[in-house]
Amino acid sequence: MLAPKTLSFLYRGALASCNYGCSYCPFAKRHENYAALEKDRQQLARFVDWLENRPATDRLSVFFTPWGEALVHKAYRQAMIQLSHQPQIQKVAIQTNLSCHMAWIKAANTTKIGIWATYHPGETSLEAFLERCAVLRDLAISHSVGMVGKVAFFPDIQKMRQALPAETYLWINAYQPDKTKPAYREDEIAFLTEIDPLFPYNLGSYACLGARCGAGARSLSIAGDGTVQRCHFVKQRLGNLYEEPLDSLMEEAPCPAAQCHCHIGYVYLERLELEALYGEGLLERNYHLTPAQAHFSQKEIPGRA
Ligand code: SF4
Ligand code: SF4
Known part of the structure; x- marks a missing residue:
């Protein structure tokens, strides 16, 4: 079997629950019973086992993109620790609300951990969230902080930007609950940009x-x-990771979808050149603006739908 030089796996298991209650989310305060959580645990264990049995010469990255919050579950924390110590794993990243305790992360190979941390005003205090970000900084863990760009959150967004060190990238996800209306006024776009x-x-x-x-x-x-x-967005099944050789599951083909909506998808859209822009921080959305890259924020974005 030919080992792929670099390949990222975006893993989304059966988990579909969260400890937070964000008004804009279908998983808000959704609880799952023991059987559902056990199914997710077993699936995760199988995935970790498969990764651990890959050749040490592989260059693999893992990005957990759960429906809901995964780091409140020990199995995900343990999976990240285990994978971070594998030679074939270059990065193990996760999308999280950062509500879990942070002691676990010291057991990981922190040079390989990536944290995509989203702050949700009203679900926790700014201070509590910032304390956890400080742990990430102290351990030099690659991370980004993000917020949903609701107009009602603008004061919180401003406070967050002022509270974070300049070197921490703060991203904003556009919020457009009514697709028939423009999401923002020009001055609001200017503020968020x-x-x-x-x-x-x-x-x-x-x-x-x-x-x-x-x-x-x-x-x-x-x-x-x-x-x-x-x-995650093109539903065509390429096969099964556990039943077919990895090479046979990969394909370089034109996109079959009409539109790409989501950051974790369009970062791979080649004309946007975002893979190069994010570089090592691609999975956890960690971006370092250098003078040489500054033009990326101003240039016309190609192919907007
Ligand atoms: S923290 Fe994330 S997954 Fe949980 S309710 Fe809020 S948006 Fe949804
Ligand atoms: S552009 Fe890429 S990520 Fe987006 S839908 Fe198409 S194949 Fe998927």
Whole structure:
């Protein structure tokens, strides 16, 4: 079997629950029973086992993108610790609300951990969230902080930007509950772009039918039962991770979807050149704006839908 030089797995298991109650989320305060959580645990254990049995010469990255919050569950914390010590794993990243305790992370190989941390005003205090960010900084863990760009959150967004060190990237996800109306006024877009120079990339979606996209070739979406798709958004099944050779599951093909809406998908859309822009911080959305890169925030974004 040919070992892929670099490949990221975006894993989303059966988990679909969260300890927070965000008004904009279908998983808010959703609880699961023991059987559902046990199913997710077993799927996760199988995935970790499969990764641990890959050759040490592989260059693999893992990105947990759960429906809900995973780090409140010990199995996910343990999976991140275990995987971070594997030679074939380059990065193990996760999307989280950062509500879990932080002691676990010291047991990981912190040079390989990536944290995509989202702050949700009203669900926890700014101070409590910032304390956890300080732990990440103290351990030099690659991370980003993000917020949903609700207009009602603008004061909190401002406070967060002022409270975080300048070197911590604060991203903003566009919020448009009514798709028939513009999401923002011009001055609101200007405010959010001042906070996050890459915010214009997140505003709207991309026409992508027939476009070149690295999803499928440099990244694969993995479901709890091993089902492989090129990305979370194209539902065509490429096979099963546990039943077929990895090489046979990868494909370099034009995108078959009409539009790409989500950051974790369009970062692989080649014309946007975002893989190069984020570099090592791609999975955890960690972006370092250097003078040489500053033009990325101003240039016209190609192919907006
Ligand atoms: S923290 Fe995330 S998953 Fe949980 S309710 Fe809020 S948006 Fe949903
Ligand atoms: S452009 Fe978006 S929808 Fe199309 S393959 Fe890439 S990630 Fe998937």
